[in-house]
Amino acid sequence: MKRVGVLALQGSVQEHMEKLERIDGVTPVSVKSQKDLVGVERLIIPGGESTAIGKLLRDFDMIVPLAGMIRDGMPVWGTCAGMIILAKRIENSPTVHLNVMDITVKRNAYGSQLDSFVTEGRISEVSHSNIPLVFIRAPYITRIGEGVDVMLEVDGKIVATRQKNMIATSFHPELTDSLDFHRYFCSF
Amino acid sequence: MNQRYELNKNLAQMLKGGVIMDVVSVDQAVIAEKSGAVAVMALERVPADIRRQGGVARMSDPGLIKEIKSAVSIPVMAKVRIGHFVEAQILEAIGIDYIDESEVLTPADEMFHIDKTSFRIPFVCGARNLGEALRRIGEGASMIRTKGEAGTGNVVEAVRHMRTIMSEIRRLQVMPREELMTAAKEMGAPYHLVEFAAENGRLPVVNFAAGGIATPADAALMMQLGCDGIFVGSGIFKSSNPEKRAQAIVKATTYFNDPEILADVSENLGEPMHGLEIDRLDKEERFADRGW
Numbered sequence: 001m002k003r004v005g006v007l008a009l010q011g012s013v014q015e016h017m018e019k020l021e022r023i024d025g026v027t028p029v030s031v032k033s034q035k036d037l038v039g040v041e042r043l044i045i046p047g048g049e050s051t052a053i054g055k056l057l058r059d060f061d062m063i064v065p066l067a068g069m070i071r072d073g074m075p076v077w078g079t080c081a082g083m084i085i086l087a088k089r090i091e092n093s094p095t096v097h098l099n100v101m102d103i104t105v106k107r108n109a110y111g112s113q114l115d116s117f118v119t120e121g122r123i124s125e126v127s128h129s130n131i132p133l134v135f136i137r138a139p140y141i142t143r144i145g146e147g148v149d150v151m152l153e154v155d156g157k158i159v160a161t162r163q164k165n166m167i168a169t170s171f172h173p174e175l176t177d178s179l180d181f182h183r184y185f186c187s188f
Numbered sequence: 189m190n191q192r193y194e195l196n197k198n199l200a201q202m203l204k205g206g207v208i209m210d211v212v213s214v215d216q217a218v219i220a221e222k223s224g225a226v227a228v229m230a231l232e233r234v235p236a237d238i239r240r241q242g243g244v245a246r247m248s249d250p251g252l253i254k255e256i257k258s259a260v261s262i263p264v265m266a267k268v269r270i271g272h273f274v275e276a277q278i279l280e281a282i283g284i285d286y287i288d289e290s291e292v293l294t295p296a297d298e299m300f301h302i303d304k305t306s307f308r309i310p311f312v313c314g315a316r317n318l319g320e321a322l323r324r325i326g327e328g329a330s331m332i333r334t335k336g337e338a339g340t341g342n343v344v345e346a347v348r349h350m351r352t353i354m355s356e357i358r359r360l361q362v363m364p365r366e367e368l369m370t371a372a373k374e375m376g377a378p379y380h381l382v383e384f385a386a387e388n389g390r391l392p393v394v395n396f397a398a399g400g401i402a403t404p405a406d407a408a409l410m411m412q413l414g415c416d417g418i419f420v421g422s423g424i425f426k427s428s429n430p431e432k433r434a435q436a437i438v439k440a441t442t443y444f445n446d447p448e449i450l451a452d453v454s455e456n457l458g459e460p461m462h463g464l465e466i467d468r469l470d471k472e473e474r475f476a477d478r479g480w
Contacts, residue, residue: 009442010205047202049226049262113285116195136198175198
């Protein structure tokens, strides 16, 4: 069994855990502290508020061990706030969090809640058909560094990227009925 | 509309496990964000001051709400009076993230709440019991909070409301199907939402605790009782050290099951807000009784 963690400080934790529970060969693990990271083979950083999640990561001394595990190759996937937590650069913010993925992220890039939207798209390595893409006060990526692959653009904006063991998506597969992205993350 | 409603419920899901703080100025909003709040509620007066000063409490000045909105990156919420759909139209026009149709303000309508399905913007509403929660959801609320008794610093009503909602859901879960319609009739709730609660053992939207939460232990208590997150009104900025208390309540909400962390964050917080005994309030002074 693969132990796949969900960073459980704040946000759509339960939604990710429920998706992982439906995948054969995966044991979902809720990660709230450094000691919970022991034995975790992959980690999802959920949607939520990146300022709140980032502050808790700092206050409970998880930045260094977590960034270390990611640099050592642990697969990690950030959805929405999770993308911001992974990024090396955040527009209009001097603070970065894990500082591991070579992307520049714009927060609340689409505007307020009235600008949240849902659409569909296909990422060939993830699924054969379209999957629903839910954007909630979402960020997008304005610049990528070397070695970062664009997985998906929507209306000319980069909304999914991969860099070696790291994946970041502006949208929330955990809020949809589709298991495709979680399956992909557990096996890539 | 249906898709919009899903998106609005989804935003509430993103706030889960977090703390939403009442703020009356840009400075307070910035402190709240830095302390780890997941959203702020922009107000002219916190409930404790509304209670003390009396008079009609209305929607805040849109100018203040816009200033707060431009000062923080987290979602901004604001309150409208029960039934005051024009205040809601105004808040939708300035593009805030969530409206609280709140009993803390003086009701504008003594019979009817706002038809929230006619708005694109999401609403949160207060409830004391399951029937009230499901009526508000039936009207289009995409998030529920307990009413508690705002501005008292006394958690007893929030506990009562959360326990009531949870135990009423548990009762529905063990009912045979033929009893559900009568249960719906008795609690004054839409049948399809009663069915949902019976089948899923939860509300169809996120459910936060509010009204009287003043300490990290209060926040953790509400989380252990099964709520999804916490609203703190007067409890933070009416205390002697708001920044420290705000951070402590955020940590207590995440680590609500870890007594060692709770003990640690509860140390040396200074004076909490001065509390009120709810039994001593006159009936007209009870906000929780507003709402129909």
